[in-house]
Amino acid sequence: MSKITKVVARQVFDSRGNPTVEAEIFSKNISAKSICPSGASTGSHEAYEKRDKSNKKYLGKSVFKCVQIINNLISKKIKNENVHNQEKIDHILIKLDGTKQKSKLGANSILAVSMAVKKLSSKIKKIPLYKNFLIKKNFKLPYPLMNIINGGAHANNGLRIQEFMIRPDGARSFSEAIKMCFIVINNLKKMLKKEGHSTSVGDEGGFAPMINDNEKALKFIAKAIAISGFKNGKDISICLDVAANELYKKNKYSIHSKKFISSDLTIKKYLSFIKKFKISSIEDPFSENDWKSWNKLMKNNTLNTQIVGDDLYVTNLERLKIGFLNNSSNSILIKPNQIGTVTETLEVIKFSHIIGFKTIISHRSGDSEDTFIADLAVGTSSEQIKTGSLARSERVAKYNQLLRIEEDLGRQAKMNKIH
Ligand code: PEP
Ligand code: MG
Numbered sequence: 001m002s003k004i005t006k007v008v009a010r011q012v013f014d015s016r017g018n019p020t021v022e023a024e025i026f027s028k029n030i031s032a033k034s035i036c037p038s039g040a041s042t043g044s045h046e047a048y049e050k051r052d053k054s055n056k057k058y059l060g061k062s063v064f065k066c067v068q069i070i071n072n073l074i075s076k077k078i079k080n081e082n083v084h085n086q087e088k089i090d091h092i093l094i095k096l097d098g099t100k101q102k103s104k105l106g107a108n109s110i111l112a113v114s115m116a117v118k119k120l121s122s123k124i125k126k127i128p129l130y131k132n133f134l135i136k137k138n139f140k141l142p143y144p145l146m147n148i149i150n151g152g153a154h155a156n157n158g159l160r161i162q163e164f165m166i167r168p169d170g171a172r173s174f175s176e177a178i179k180m181c182f183i184v185i186n187n188l189k190k191m192l193k194k195e196g197h198s199t200s201v202g203d204e205g206g207f208a209p210m211i212n213d214n215e216k217a218l219k220f221i222a223k224a225i226a227i228s229g230f231k232n233g234k235d236i237s238i239c240l241d242v243a244a245n246e247l248y249k250k251n252k253y254s255i256h257s258k259k260f261i262s263s264d265l266t267i268k269k270y271l272s273f274i275k276k277f278k279i280s281s282i283e284d285p286f287s288e289n290d291w292k293s294w295n296k297l298m299k300n301n302t303l304n305t306q307i308v309g310d311d312l313y314v315t316n317l318e319r320l321k322i323g324f325l326n327n328s329s330n331s332i333l334i335k336p337n338q339i340g341t342v343t344e345t346l347e348v349i350k351f352s353h354i355i356g357f358k359t360i361i362s363h364r365s366g367d368s369e370d371t372f373i374a375d376l377a378v379g380t381s382s383e384q385i386k387t388g389s390l391a392r393s394e395r396v397a398k399y400n401q402l403l404r405i406e407e408d409l410g411r412q413a414k415m416n417k418i419h
Contacts, residue, residue: 001082002027002124004089007113009070011063014038014366015394016203019051019058021066023112025120027083032123034115034372036108036337037364040203041153041162041243043288043311045319047340048099050106066109074105074113084121090114090343107340114341115372129372130405133379134346139409140416141174141402142377143167145239145281145360145386146181147395148188148224149209149217150202152243154365158212160255163204163241164221165386167280169418170235174406177415178390178399180228180236185390188224203365205389205396214256218277233278240273241283241386245311248287263293267300274305281306283333288312294328306331308360315339315348324355331358334382336373349380360384367394374401383416 006026012035014020024033038049050069052062077092093114097105122132130139145167151159166184171177188207189199197209211217222232230236247253252260256269263286273279286293288311298307310333313319323329332352336345352359361377363386377385385402388395406413 002084002121003080004078004083004117006031007070007075007078009067009109009112011067012368014368015392016366018366019062020366020368021063021070021108021112023070023109023116025083025113025116027120027124030120030123032116032119034112034119035368035370036112037368037370038108038337038366039335039364040366041246041311043245043314043338045288045314045316046101046338047107047314048101048103049108049337050103063106063108066106069105069109070113074109078113078117083117083124086114086118086121087343089117090341093341094344102340107337110340111337114343115336115370118342119372128405128408129375130379133376134350135379135381139378139405139412140381140414141406142361142382142385142416143169143171143418144177144181144399145384146185147204147206147386147389148185148221150204150206151208151217153246154204155202155208157208157210159214159217160212160247160257161214161217161240162243162246163283164206164217165239165241165281166221166225167237167239167384167418168235169237169280170230171415173413173415174402178403180230182390183228184224184230184236187227188220191220191224191227201389201391204363205391218273222277233280237280238277239281239283239306240279241308241310242285243311244284245287248290251290253286263290263296267293267297270297271300274303279305281308281331283308284310284312286312291322291326291328294323295326298327298329304330306358308333310335310362315345317344317348317351320348320351320357324357329357331360333360333362333386335362335364336376337364345376346380349382353381358383360386363387363395363398369394369397371397371401374398374405378402378405381416383418
């Protein structure tokens with residue numbers, strides 16, 4: 001038993017330069033800290049992110065209330081608890097909050113503490129963090145879904161789809177996966193430059209050229225894959241996060257142009273994209289409450305494309321169960337701050353694997369140097385990880401951590417299954 005002896009919080013900043021919560025947990029003279037990330041295209045069913053809305057010093061974005069909550073309320077409740085008893089500590093936090101969406105304490109206060117507890121536990125046990133989750137042996141490395149063109153709420157280029165990604169399906173090791181993405185990204189950069197486009201990057205490190213046509217972006221990516229000597233759909237495949245919540249009005253969608261069209265026509269266009277560009281994964285193709293359209297797409301999903309629920313499920317077990325019964329998708333995006341504790345996140349991952357859903361561990365568009373999700377992906381045998389491009393330190397930090405884990409596992413390092 002190792003008791004928690006001190007709990008400290010502070011306001012730090014995320015990759016967008018916005019205030020966020022860091023919690024540091026002590027057991028005598030050993031400590032571990034964790035930083036909560038923050039989304040831009042959030043689902044309305046997500047756990048609540050608490051900010052000091054009336055404090056104008058930081059334009060209503062500071063998190064000093066969260067810091068106070070952790071230093072006083074939370075600290076009192078979890079001091080003297082056994083740091084290895086994650087479930088008990090998380091349930092103390094859930095009970096102390098007492099609301100459905102963690103609006104009293106804020107999911108950002110709770111998650112920073114919850115992740116720091118997990119980290120401290122592994123530090124005290126003297127084991128790497130990835131060995132302190134569900135999986136105890138036979139660790140697998142996730143395939144990266146690497147963002148290479150940013151649009152939607154993550155850039156200001158007018159591109160309607162939020163994320164254009166590549167997944168190196170043909171890679172036999174994590175380092176090979178990164179190398180393949182590196183080559184495609186560099187070739188894409190050259191192509192964009194040559195055609196006079198900007199190669200500055202968006203929130204998640206992907207390029208944000210002034211292209212406002214999804215199809216044009218897809219053509220660029222397909223060409224970059226080919227120039228790199230890879231076969232699209234085999235060595236590397238293209239993945240999308242539509243983030244359709246942002247493009248939905250009165251049962252219609254404006255995904256493929258500014259014009260709002262029916263969900264049936266939207267599905268037709270998705271199916272033609274899947275065929276034409278060999279798209280292997282589409283996240284949030286419809287809005288968070290449009291269960292009917294999700295089901296319709298799954299019924300027409302003859303190529304068994306990966307259909308991923310992000311804003312649809314918000315890492316929430318109850319919503320995942322509804323989606324499973326409704327045949328809404330075949331995979332789920334996992335974002336710990338959508339639900340607010342490590343324990344609840346692990347429950348959702350466990351259930352997903354039981355029902356045969358793939359789990360994709362994900363960053364947020366506002367993220368930090370914290371690499372917790374890299375270890376989480378390996379420690380839960382999650383098939384994939386989505387953590388931005390090979391640009392911006394907060395994104396690269398997760399890939400670097402996965403390279404360290406690969407090295408740590410040595411000959412036992414195996415990639416997870418992709419299909
Ligand atoms: C996403 O939508 O999958 C994402 C990572 O963006 P955000 O963090 O803005 O929700
Ligand atoms: Mg998403």
